[in-house]
Amino acid sequence: MRDDESMLAIAREEALLGKAEGGVPIGAALFTVDGQLLGRGHNRRVQDDDPSMHAETAAFRNAGRRPHYRDTVMVTTLSPCWYCSGLVRQFGISRVVIGEATTFHGGHDWLAEHGVTITLLNDEACTTLMRDFIATHPTLWFEDIGKD
């Protein structure tokens, strides 16, 4: 069984792939609660010109169709935005493991109120990655979260 840090390492690898491609450096992966990898992905706004593919939606898509998600864990480098929090709530994903919520605070408190188990790891590497990205690409970042 994978621990939270090793699951986050996979999401962070995805974020770094996104960075290397010139994209928004956020990564995610969907696992079973036993740590089996179901799907992994990263934000694809720049790469595919696709505003609908946040890291969590990409991991969810790559996991393929499933009858339910109550035995799954979404692992993401950054606190999930409302769009991705809505995904977690609608599909009944039981737990979210978050790299950091320092550079952006999304909907994870709302998810906790609705029974989702939230684990915030305060990972320095994730925080540094996003802080550098926001400082160097503010327009792209604000586009990605619909703020201008």
Added chain:
Amino acid sequence: MRDDESMLAIAREEALLGKAEGGVPIGAALFTVDGQLLGRGHNRRVQDDDPSMHAETAAFRNAGRRPHYRDTVMVTTLSPCWYCSGLVRQFGISRVVIGEATTFHGGHDWLAEHGVTITLLNDEACTTLMRDFIATHPTLWFEDIGKD
């Protein structure tokens, strides 16, 4: 300027395309507040084996990248689920026009609480379409909303 009924007619066309393809018959379209069509789409779970493409996310994707959405209206044949409601909230879409909320009641009350203008048209054609689909394809429907 298009009125609400003519915008809904486009979303309903999308839902019927989805039905004809053997998919989940929900359609959506994103317009400017002046009624200019930005993107239209329908649920693609069956067609693309893609659980992330609900009608609203498909319309959003097909509208392409935009710096902000405060001048846009999401029109959908069915009350938006939490995933699609989260999309509307995160990206600041200012208004949602809904065909029906009889067969499924999603997150539109929550959106209204957060300042989104909600118009519910109680369209009989949309209701009949979903009622027939749920009766004939219950497993596919519950998969689409993560319930089993």
